[in-house]
Each structure stands twice: as structure tokens, then as C-alpha cells.
Amino acid sequence: xxxxxxxxxxxxxxxxxxxxxxxELCDKGVKTLMLDRGPDVKxxxxxxxxxxxxxxxxxxxxMSTSHTEANPIASRCYAYKDGATHFxxxxxxxxxxxxxxFDWIKGYQVGGKSLMWARQTQRWSQYDFSxxxxxxxxxxxxxxxxxxxxxxxxxxxxxxxxxxxxxxxxLPDGVFQPPKEITVVDKHLRHIVKENYKDRHVIYARCAHxxxxxxxxxEQGRGQCQNRTICERxxxxxxxxxxxxxxxxxxxxxxxxxxxxxxxxxxxVYDEATGKAEGVKVIDxxxxxxxxxxxxxxxxxxxxxxxxxxxxxxxxxxxxxxLGNDNGLLGKYCGFHNYRARISAxxxxxxDKVVDGRSPTxxxxxRYVNLDKDKDGFKGAYGVAIYxxxxxxxxxxxxxxxxxxxxxKDKNFHSWSIIxxxxxxxxxKETNSIALDPKAVDQYGIPxxxxxxxxxxxxxxxxxxxxxxxxxxxxxxxxxNVERIDTNQAPGLxxxxxxxxxxGKDPKTSILNANNQLHAVxxxxxxxxxxxxxxxxxxxxxxxxxxxxxxxxxxxxSRV
Amino acid sequence: xxRRNAVRSLVIFSLGAGVIYSCKxxxxxxxxxxxxxxxxxxxxxxILDDLSRMxxxxxxxxxxxxxxxxxxxxxxxxxxNDATDRQLFIKGYRTFDTETASLKGKAxxxxxxxxxxxxxxxxxxxxxxxxxxxxxxxNTVKLRSIxxxxxxxxxxxxxxxxxxxxxxxxxxxxxxxxxxxNDERD
Ligand SMILES: Cc1cc2nc3c(=O)[nH]c(=O)nc-3n(C[C@H](O)[C@H](O)[C@H](O)COP(=O)(O)OP(=O)(O)OC[C@H]3O[C@@H](n4cnc5c(N)ncnc54)[C@H](O)[C@@H]3O)c2cc1C
Numbered sequence: 001x002x003x004x005x006x007x008x009x010x011x012x013x014x015x016x017x018x019x020x021x022x023x024e025l026c027d028k029g030v031k032t033l034m035l036d037r038g039p040d041v042k043x044x045x046x047x048x049x050x051x052x053x054x055x056x057x058x059x060x061x062x063m064s065t066s067h068t069e070a071n072p073i074a075s076r077c078y079a080y081k082d083g084a085t086h087f088x089x090x091x092x093x094x095x096x097x098x099x100x101x102f103d104w105i106k107g108y109q110v111g112g113k114s115l116m117w118a119r120q121t122q123r124w125s126q127y128d129f130s131x132x133x134x135x136x137x138x139x140x141x142x143x144x145x146x147x148x149x150x151x152x153x154x155x156x157x158x159x160x161x162x163x164x165x166x167x168x169x170x171l172p173d174g175v176f177q178p179p180k181e182i183t184v185v186d187k188h189l190r191h192i193v194k195e196n197y198k199d200r201h202v203i204y205a206r207c208a209h210x211x212x213x214x215x216x217x218x219e220q221g222r223g224q225c226q227n228r229t230i231c232e233r234x235x236x237x238x239x240x241x242x243x244x245x246x247x248x249x250x251x252x253x254x255x256x257x258x259x260x261x262x263x264x265x266x267x268x269v270y271d272e273a274t275g276k277a278e279g280v281k282v283i284d285x286x287x288x289x290x291x292x293x294x295x296x297x298x299x300x301x302x303x304x305x306x307x308x309x310x311x312x313x314x315x316x317x318x319x320x321x322x323l324g325n326d327n328g329l330l331g332k333y334c335g336f337h338n339y340r341a342r343i344s345a346x347x348x349x350x351x352d353k354v355v356d357g358r359s360p361t362x363x364x365x366x367r368y369v370n371l372d373k374d375k376d377g378f379k380g381a382y383g384v385a386i387y388x389x390x391x392x393x394x395x396x397x398x399x400x401x402x403x404x405x406x407x408x409k410d411k412n413f414h415s416w417s418i419i420x421x422x423x424x425x426x427x428x429k430e431t432n433s434i435a436l437d438p439k440a441v442d443q444y445g446i447p448x449x450x451x452x453x454x455x456x457x458x459x460x461x462x463x464x465x466x467x468x469x470x471x472x473x474x475x476x477x478x479x480x481n482v483e484r485i486d487t488n489q490a491p492g493l494x495x496x497x498x499x500x501x502x503x504g505k506d507p508k509t510s511i512l513n514a515n516n517q518l519h520a521v522x523x524x525x526x527x528x529x530x531x532x533x534x535x536x537x538x539x540x541x542x543x544x545x546x547x548x549x550x551x552x553x554x555x556x557x558s559r560v
Numbered sequence: 561x562x563r564r565n566a567v568r569s570l571v572i573f574s575l576g577a578g579v580i581y582s583c584k585x586x587x588x589x590x591x592x593x594x595x596x597x598x599x600x601x602x603x604x605x606x607i608l609d610d611l612s613r614m615x616x617x618x619x620x621x622x623x624x625x626x627x628x629x630x631x632x633x634x635x636x637x638x639x640x641n642d643a644t645d646r647q648l649f650i651k652g653y654r655t656f657d658t659e660t661a662s663l664k665g666k667a668x669x670x671x672x673x674x675x676x677x678x679x680x681x682x683x684x685x686x687x688x689x690x691x692x693x694x695x696x697x698x699n700t701v702k703l704r705s706i707x708x709x710x711x712x713x714x715x716x717x718x719x720x721x722x723x724x725x726x727x728x729x730x731x732x733x734x735x736x737x738x739x740x741x742n743d744e745r746d
Contacts (some may be wrong), residue, residue, distance in 0.1 A: 357732040
């Protein structure tokens with residue numbers, strides 16, 4: 001095994017959260033090595049399909065059956081489309097064992113999933129941090145909203161979020177760029193909800209798009225969102241936040257970052273003498289050569305499941321069951337978001353209205369349930385993503401010349417339609433867990449991950465509540481043809497996997513402390529979704545980025 | 561050999577650039593698609609091509625007059641349909657003439673335009689007591705020919721006013737305003 005250069009810090013994973021750690025450390029002069037298992041993806045240069053028109057796709061965006069048969073898991077993701085598949089890890093890149101059905105959607109490259117994400121960005125409120133206490137499940141968070149609020153602002157300002165100041169205690173406002181337009185039916189629904197409910201609000205869904213770039217964004221080389229809505233192929237304008245367009249080039253420009261792609265992290269190396277981590281063992285993805293990189297501090301940001309797996313695989317005499325795993329809870333209390341329940345309808349009364357063009361976002365209803373205790377028949381919160389649209393008619397009844405005439409008409413539209421999706425909190429349970437398979441290994445000799453995560457009765461009760469409440473809302477709005485939908489999708493397809501190394505006050509019941517350090521080994525920080533004590537219901541990446549920035553700055557302070 | 565390569569490059573380029581298939585070399589183009597699952601005799605290609613033109617005769621649009629949807633239709637069936645649907649489609653085009661002959665007393669290929677129109681109208685209205693295979697061919701050719709037209713560059717630009725960069729979003733537009741805006745865009 002070769003001994004390699006020393007760095008002050010190593011960041012494992014160059015995705016959404018890791019790139020934030022790197023940026024913060026490099027800004028403050030820390031010589032940092034960032035490792036990623038996938039290839040490098042350079043902003044602009046490595047977006048081969050970003051300028052391809054829809055009619056240039058042989059199958060017009062559909063995926064061939066041979067492709068979907070080879071990648072049944074990735075294919076279930078709505079964004080896995082012709083033109084974007086190269087940013088998704090193929091199913092065979094890292095096999096895993098499903099103890100229960102679990103669709104693990106992965107993006108293995110520099111930039112991680114920040115290239116393909118849907119860019120929805122909401123803060124957590126104090127209600128969300130205290131839900132485990134008020135709803136009596138799991139353990140308490142060791143931090144409160146006020147601890148994270150400045151870091152939310154810090155991240156929002158840098159990445160650029162388009163949003164409205166809504167003034168809601170359930171969804172704190174932030175640093176926003178102007179919102180985009182919403183649809184006429186969104187406005188109608190907003191009005192109806194306002195008239196009928198004090199505690200419910202239809203708001204513009206905040207998203208990480210630049211609508212009025214500021215100096216800080218221009219410094220990053222980014223510009224205004226062009227409403228192209230082909231974001232998952234990479235945006236040549238840097239119109240939305242990705243690590244590739246923003247945090248990584250920023251960190252590289254400081255001269256303090258060394259970025260090593262194609263470096264699969266095997267484990268963290270523990271020094272029995274000092275009781276600290278001393279480095280990271282890496283396998284070169286191409287040559288399969290093993291290397292160890294040394295540093296004073298290690299940040300784990302490989303995505304929740306991989307970060308937890310790396311800790312489990314970091315075994316030593318002192319920690320035979322995984323680094324920092326004195327209490328045996330590493331890999332347990334995993335969570336995700338329940339995205340199964342949807343409700344659709346037709347929206348009569350707007351026949352003379354249409355939209356023109358495409359929007360990268362939609363509208364949203366923040367939580368209104370179980371604010372102070374679990375009084376709604378289940379535990380936890382849910383919010384609702386709301387999509388309204390009016391599509392041009394294409395399945396035309398006629399044939400022959402009449403059909404062509406119909407198709408060429410401007411005015412051929414279906415009625416307006418709506419689909420609202422519950423975004424449900426799941427309750428972290430010891431049984432929802434990941435572990436390493438005792439025998440099977442991948443192409444790098446790293447144990448395969450076993451994933452044992454499923455729904456429970458609480459999830460079903462929450463869905464029933466959502467259906468019931470939204471049937472009422474649709475009725476008030478005058479919507480018809482209301483249909484409940486249960487997609488029955490497996491956990492994982494929400495792409496919000498969390499937990500496994502949860503934060504907490506007590507080392508007996510948690511793996512990380514309030515600053516994202518391992519209780520037992522304080523020079524290891526886990527600052528991605530693995531740290532989540534509970535899941536709440538919001539799209540989580542803004543919170544991961546804020547936690548990552550906070551953790552990096554905690555290290556800077558503790559170093560002085 | 562040289563010419564063949566040139567045609568191949570042209571077709572590959574055309575696929576990439578989204579240029580609509582030119583009907584002059586449509587059978588050449590189909591050969592070059594390397595269809596894995598469909599083997600189609602020339603007379604069957606003639607039937608399918610004719611069906612597509614009868615059902616969605618977009619060739620009447622001046623800008624599309626030299627174009628055919630057939631290679632697109634076949635490519636979609638070959639690459640997207642599952643084995644059951646594909647087998648039904650194959651059975652359907654292989655027996656199209658014999659089945660129409662037994663149903664109507666005249667094979668499709670031998671029908672004049674009026675007779676074909678009648679037959680296709682009955683199929684379209686689900687009123688013909690035909691086999692699932694015949695319906696599979698009709699429905700597939702209709703669906704994919706429409707898709708070919710509506711996803712073509714011509715349609716996207718002319719009817720949908722598709723713009724990639726910069727694009728636009730207005731959420732609350734009256735239909736009348738949209739039509740006026742579109743007149744200005746024309
Ligand atoms: C289609 C889609 C839509 C989404 N929409 C939203 C949304 O609207 N809002 C939202 O908040 N979130 C959304 N997400 C989720 C969001 O992308 C993730 O929450 C976020 O990227 C997680 O950040 P991360 O840094 O933990 O992981 P990632 O961004 O995945 O980065 C992890 C990195 O670690 C690397 N890595 C993994 N294992 C190893 C190893 N062993 N060694 C070295 N490197 C390793 C990977 O290659 C990767 O680059 C979406 C995701 C997808 C795919």
C-alpha cells in the first residue's frame with residue numbers, strides 16, 4: 001500500500017453536501033482533498049446533451065426496453081430520460097441487497113445528484129425539529145431551528161433560491177430571488193384555500209434557480225435561469241444550483257482544493273494510538289490500486305447510505321462493528337419520504353386560459369398537521385407538492401385529413417388538470433436499517449449493502465388523512481373527476497434517503513453529536529443525510545447543505 | 561460500398577439531427593436502423609407505409625411533403641414495445657392483406673382510396689370485427705405516426721413555438737392573447 005500526500009482535510013463525496021464542505025474549508029485556506037468514486041464532470045464541457053433539441057432524440061425521450069430491462073431500478077426515476085441517463089449510476093455500478101423492495105437511485109460522478117435534482121428547497125421550521133418530541137417518536141434533535149437559520153441564509157444567498165416571503169411560521173422565509181409566475185389554477189386554489197383555512201397555505205414552491213443573479217452568482221460564472229426545463233442534463237447557464245456550476249469551481253479557484261475523481265472510498269483508517277481517524281483508504285476505480293490519503297479531519301458526504309456503509313466498513317480492533325459504533329446503532333433508524341399518495345382531478349372553469357412556455361417549479365402546501373402533538377391520527381408531518389397543467393390534445397379521435405387539421409390547430413387543449421402529491425415524513429425505526437452483507441462483495445472487494453427499509457401502518461394512516469383532506473379541498477375548488485392514486489412505489493424512489501448515523505445529545509442513543517462529529521471520534525464529521533435524526537417532509541438538500549456548511553465552520557472554529 | 565457508407569452516414573446524421581426521414585430512401589433508412597425484432601417483407605412495408613399516410617397524411621403540409629413516418633414507427637415498435645405487443649404487431653402486418661380480404665372481400669393492398677377510408681374508419685371507431693393483431697397494427701401506426709408529426713422540428717417550432725434558449729413561462733394567458741402572440745411569432 002502506497003503512502004500518499006497529506007492534506008489537512010479530506011471530504012468523501014463531491015456531491016451536493018460534500019461540495020459545500022469543500023467550499024467552506026477552501027475559502028478559509030484549508031488544504032483539502034475531495035474524493036469521488038465517479039468520473040469528473042466539468043461545468044459546460046461535460047454536458048453533452050444540454051443543447052440537444054427534443055426532436056433530435058431517436059426515441060423522442062423514451063427509453064428503449066433493452067435499456068430499461070438492464071436498469072430496472074434507475075428507470076423508475078422520473079428524471080431518468082434519454083439525454084440524462086449518463087448522470088445516473090447504472091444498476092450494476094453498485095449492486096445491493098434488497099431485504100425489502102428499495103429503489104436506490106444514485107448519481108456517481110463529481111457533482112453527485114446535484115446535477116439531476118429537482119431543485120426544490122425549503123427550510124425546516126422549529127416545528128419540524130421538535131416533531132420527534134411533540135409527536136413522541138425517536139429521539140430529540142440536538143440542535144434547534146435557530147442553530148441552523150444563519151447557515152440556511154448563508155447557503156441560500158450563495159446558491160440562489162427563487163421564492164416568496166410567505167411569512168409562515170411553519171416554513172420560515174429565507175434569502176430569495178424573485179419568484180416565477182404560477183398558473184391561473186394555482187392562483188384559484190391559493191384563493192380557495194385562503195378563504196377556507198386559517199392554517200393552510202398554497203405558496204410558490206421555492207427552487208434553486210437564479211431569477212435575478214447577483215454579484216455573488218456572476219462571480220461563480222452563473223446566469224439567469226432560461227426556463228429551459230431540461231435541467232437534469234446540466235445547465236450551461238448555471239441557471240440552477242449544482243455543485244459543478246457553483247461550489248466545486250469556486251473551491252478549485254482558491255487553489256486549496258485537490259479533486260480526485262474515480263476514487264472509491266473503502267473505509268476510514270483509525271489510529272488506535274491517538275483515538276482519531278488518520279486517513280482514508282481508497283481504491284482507484286480504473287486501476288483498482290489501493291491508496292491511503294492522510295488528513296487531520298475527515299468529512300463524510302457520500303450520500304446517506306454510502307456514508308453509513310463506509311463507517312460500517314471502517315473496522316478496527318477498537319471499533320470491530322464500524323467506526324464510532326459503540327452503541328450498535330450505526331445503520332439503524334433510517335428514514336425516507338413517503339411519496340406514494342397522489343390525488344388528481346380535472347379543473348373546469350378555466351377553458352379560456354392556458355400557459356405559455358415551461359416552468360421549472362410549481363406550487364406547494366407546507367405542513368398543517370401534528371404541529372404541537374400527534375392529534376391527527378398518525379405521527380409526523382406532510383406537505384403537498386401541487387402541479388397544475390393544461391396540455392395540448394394529441395390523442396385525436398379523427399383520422400386522415402381531419403386528424404392532421406386537428407393537430408395543426410392552436411386551440412386543441414385538454415381541460416386543466418391537477419395532481420397533488422403527499423410528501424410524508426416517515427418515522428425512523430430501529431428495524432429500518434442498512435447493514436453490510438457478511439459475504440458478498442462488489443467489484444472493488446467492498447461488502448455489498450443490505451437495505452431493509454419499508455413502510456408501516458403510520459404511513460398508511462397519513463395517506464388516508466391526505467386523501468380525505470384533499471378531496472375536501474378539491475371539492476371546495478370545484479374540481480371534478482377526483483381520483484385517489486397510490487403509486488405503491490418502493491421506498492427509495494423519493495430519493496430522500498436519510499439517517500443511519502443519526503445526530504443526538506446522548507452517545508448511547510445516537511452516533512453523531514450536535515456538530516455532526518462522531519461522538520467517539522471527533523475528527524470525523526458526517527454532514528450529509530446520514531446525520532438526520534428525523535426526516536420531516538421537506539425536500540432535504542437545503543438542510544444537508546446548511547448542516548454541511550455549519551459542520552465545516554465548526555471544524556474551523558475548533559481548530560483555532 | 562462507398563455509396564452505402566455515405567447513405568449510412570446521412571441516415572445516422574439525420575437521426576442525430578432530427579431531420580425527418582426522406583421518403584425516397586425510406587426502405588434504405590429502415591435497413592440501416594438495424595431493427596432487432598422486426599423482419600418485414602417489401603409488400604408489408606408498402607402496407608404499413610400506406611397505412612401511416614392514410615391515417616396521418618401530414619405530407620399535405622408543404623414543408624413535410626417528402627417525409628414518411630414509417631422508419632420512426634418501426635423503430636419505436638422495435639425498441640419500445642414489449643414482446644407480446646411486438647408479436648401481435650408482427651402477426652398483424654403479416655396477415656393484414658389476408659384478414660382484410662376475408663373481412664371485406666378485398667385485400668387492403670388491392671383497395672382503392674374510398675375502400676381504404678371505409679375500412680380505416682371502421683377500425684378507428686372500433687366497429688370492425690377484426691383480430692387483435694389487426695387492431696394492434698392500426699393503433700400502433702396511428703399513435704406513432706401522430707407522435708412523429710407532433711415531435712418533429714416543424715411541429716414543435718410552428719405549432720408549439722418551442723424555444724430552448726431562452727424559453728419563457730407565463731402561467732395565466734388567455735387563449736385569445738396566446739393566438740395573437742403566436743400570430744406575431746409566425
Ligand atoms: C431526480 C432527482 C430529483 C431530486 N429532487 C430533489 C429536490 O427537488 N430537492 C431536494 O432537496 N433534493 C432532491 N433530490 C435529492 C438530492 O439530489 C440529494 O438529497 C442530494 O444530492 C444529496 O446530497 P449528498 O451530498 O448527500 O449526495 P450526492 O449529491 O449524491 O453526492 C454523493 C457523492 O458521493 C460519491 N460517493 C458515493 N460513494 C462513494 C465512495 N464510496 N467513495 C467516494 N465517493 C463516493 C458519489 O459519487 C456522489 O458524487 C433529488 C434527487 C434526484 C436524483
